[in-house]
Amino acid sequence: MKRIEEQNYYEILEIKQAASYKEIEDAYKRAKETYSGGSLATYSLFTAEECKEILDAVEDAYRVLSFSKTREEYNRRLAAGLSVEDLKPFHIEEPAKTMQPIVAESWKEIAPASKETLQCAPATIKTDVEIPKAVQTVKEAESFEGVEFRGSILKIIRERRGLSLNLIAEKTKININYLENIEAEKYHQLPAGLFLKSYLSQYARFLGLDSKKVVEDYMRFYEKA
Amino acid sequence: MAKISGLEVNWMSSEVLNNNNGNGNGSFKGQIWAVGGGKGGTGKSLIISNLGICLSRTGRDVLLVDADLGGANLHSCLGNSFPSVTLSDFIRKKVSSIKDVTIDTGIPHLSLISGAEDYLEVANTNYAQKMRLLRQITFVDSDYILLDLGAGTTFNTLDFFLIADSGIIVVTPEPTSIENAYRFIKSVFYRRLKKIVRHQGVREIIVEVMDRKNELGIKTPVELINYIGLINNDIGQRFKEEVLKFRPKLIMNNVRSRADINVGFSIKSTCLKYFGINIAYVGYIEYDESVWQAVRRRKPFLLEYPNTRPAKCLERITKNIIMNKDIEEEFIL
Numbered sequence: 001m002k003r004i005e006e007q008n009y010y011e012i013l014e015i016k017q018a019a020s021y022k023e024i025e026d027a028y029k030r031a032k033e034t035y036s037g038g039s040l041a042t043y044s045l046f047t048a049e050e051c052k053e054i055l056d057a058v059e060d061a062y063r064v065l066s067f068s069k070t071r072e073e074y075n076r077r078l079a080a081g082l083s084v085e086d087l088k089p090f091h092i093e094e095p096a097k098t099m100q101p102i103v104a105e106s107w108k109e110i111a112p113a114s115k116e117t118l119q120c121a122p123a124t125i126k127t128d129v130e131i132p133k134a135v136q137t138v139k140e141a142e143s144f145e146g147v148e149f150r151g152s153i154l155k156i157i158r159e160r161r162g163l164s165l166n167l168i169a170e171k172t173k174i175n176i177n178y179l180e181n182i183e184a185e186k187y188h189q190l191p192a193g194l195f196l197k198s199y200l201s202q203y204a205r206f207l208g209l210d211s212k213k214v215v216e217d218y219m220r221f222y223e224k225a
Numbered sequence: 226m227a228k229i230s231g232l233e234v235n236w237m238s239s240e241v242l243n244n245n246n247g248n249g250n251g252s253f254k255g256q257i258w259a260v261g262g263g264k265g266g267t268g269k270s271l272i273i274s275n276l277g278i279c280l281s282r283t284g285r286d287v288l289l290v291d292a293d294l295g296g297a298n299l300h301s302c303l304g305n306s307f308p309s310v311t312l313s314d315f316i317r318k319k320v321s322s323i324k325d326v327t328i329d330t331g332i333p334h335l336s337l338i339s340g341a342e343d344y345l346e347v348a349n350t351n352y353a354q355k356m357r358l359l360r361q362i363t364f365v366d367s368d369y370i371l372l373d374l375g376a377g378t379t380f381n382t383l384d385f386f387l388i389a390d391s392g393i394i395v396v397t398p399e400p401t402s403i404e405n406a407y408r409f410i411k412s413v414f415y416r417r418l419k420k421i422v423r424h425q426g427v428r429e430i431i432v433e434v435m436d437r438k439n440e441l442g443i444k445t446p447v448e449l450i451n452y453i454g455l456i457n458n459d460i461g462q463r464f465k466e467e468v469l470k471f472r473p474k475l476i477m478n479n480v481r482s483r484a485d486i487n488v489g490f491s492i493k494s495t496c497l498k499y500f501g502i503n504i505a506y507v508g509y510i511e512y513d514e515s516v517w518q519a520v521r522r523r524k525p526f527l528l529e530y531p532n533t534r535p536a537k538c539l540e541r542i543t544k545n546i547i548m549n550k551d552i553e554e555e556f557i558l
């Protein structure tokens with residue numbers, strides 16, 4: 001039990017380090033509900049300023065933990081025994097300016113490989129994701145000709161665009177567990193075909209991809225499995 | 226009874242608090258559940274009596290004790306008429322054993338000690354009387370003792386709450402109820418801490434910090450415990466252990482919406498952030514006409530309307546308390 005300034009992001013969100021993205025999302029929503037003011041639960045216990053302080057900490061925690069790249073980095077730092085003070089403010093290195101645009105050739109090379117060997121330049125972490133703009137600019141730089149859109153590829157594309165699963169879940173209203181399973185290619189844990197197609201199509205559009213092609217490709221893998 | 230004086234010390238010592246049962250030298254090996262504190266009329270008596278019925282159905286022997294000194298009405302909750310013997314007879318020493326005031330409720334495995342009827346005489350039960358009651362409880366031959374402590378934050382209420390294995394707080398989704406519940410948790414919390422230290426300086430700090438505008442600038446119990454740890458590492462450590470062990474249970478009553486149910490989860494969060502304690506949110510009970518209709522007929526709603534949603538809610542709460550679990554969101558009705 002520590003004061004909030006001394007808690008790590010997991011403690012602030014009151015979740016385990018192994019929490020799923022769904023749990024992170026739920027914890028975040030709950031905290032917003034609790035500390036955004038006017039909640040019965042804080043009445044007479046916390047002042048408005050104290051709520052604000054907690055809420056700021058919650059926002060910081062969510063920003064880092066809701067996105068796998070930053071979360072993994074954070075976990076590494078935690079495991080390395082860095083003190084909470086040193087853990088924040090949290091920076092992830094900006095991607096190299098000379099980062100190669102994703103082109104079809106490189107995608108073909110990595111597509112069949114196992115997840116561990118996937119190489120991918122560090123993603124730009126945008127704290128305030130302006131979706132349309134972000135998608136627009138990256139889209140122009142990329143060509144997906146010849147790419148087969150399977151889950152692992154979709155995940156990489158999403159992460160390169162600095163979009164968290166939570167954000168997509170929130171905007172598309174697709175259950176975050178499904179999104180996670182789509183990317184993880186857990187085919188047996190996905191909804192029935194018709195729903196899956198509709199989810200895939202929304203998800204693809206959100207990433208600025210050709211939704212028809214994504215659905216076609218994905219369903220091919222799905223049916224093979 | 227030779228050990229009485231030794232026992233008195235024992236009751237207040239941490240060992241007793243730790244194993245929570247408060248076994249005097251009787252043979253009681255069961256569990257004590259207590260509901261108390263908070264605002265009047267939030268449904269405490271209603272809930273504890275129906276919890277008792279739910280438990281008794283499992284074949285375990287349950288003793289309900291109406292310890293709401295001055296506001297006793299458990300007998301009405303169970304549909305019994307005013308009993309001929311009550312706790313006042315015991316407190317006034319008209320009878321020597323608590324067994325002499327235990328009555329049959331007509332419900333299998335469920336017996337009752339009815340509350341005292343005379344407020345002035347009994348509500349101000351003194352320390353010796355309280356100890357006598359606590360000791361006698363350990364001679365009860367039952368699997369469960371369920372205590373209705375009523376509202377308020379008198380030392381009597383706090384101490385009974387503290388000896389319980391499960392201390393239950395009933396809250397309704399209204400600011401007044403929640404404010405009172407926090408005040409109660411605060412009082413119980415500080416009393417518990419104060420009981421485990423003899424260190425005068427630390428005790429004084431606790432008293433000072435109970436006033437939010439204290440000069441030390443300590444705002445929350447979490448900060449207090451950190452502060453104490455700096456002064457005296459041993460005591461700080463003991464406090465931290467106590468805090469981990471202290472897990473009151475929360476029931477939201479009179480809920481009318483999903484948002485009302487969620488207030489319970491929010492309270493869990495605020496208590497963790499403020500007190501550092503992990504409250505168990507064991508469940509909620511919907512506001513329902515059937516509940517007060519049963520009350521009006523002086524019948525427990527669990528028996529009168531066993532298939533209603535409040536009845537199902539209550540069964541789930543009983544299960545969660547027995548299994549020491551929190552409510553799971555997926556199972557919200």
Ligand SMILES: Nc1ncnc2c1ncn2[C@@H]1O[C@H](COP(=O)(O)OP(=O)(O)OP(=O)(O)O)[C@@H](O)[C@H]1O
Nearest residue numbers: 265266267268269270271376511512513516517520
């Ligand atoms: N879930 C519910 N739905 C409808 N009515 C309810 C519900 N819970 C409680 N009530 C009503 O609230 C009344 C008060 O309940 P109860 O006597 O159990 O409160 P209490 O907390 O024991 O009060 P006190 O602090 O005065 O002892 C009940 O008689 C009943 O009419």
Ligand SMILES: [Mg+2]
Nearest residue numbers: 269270293375
């Ligand atoms: Mg009552």
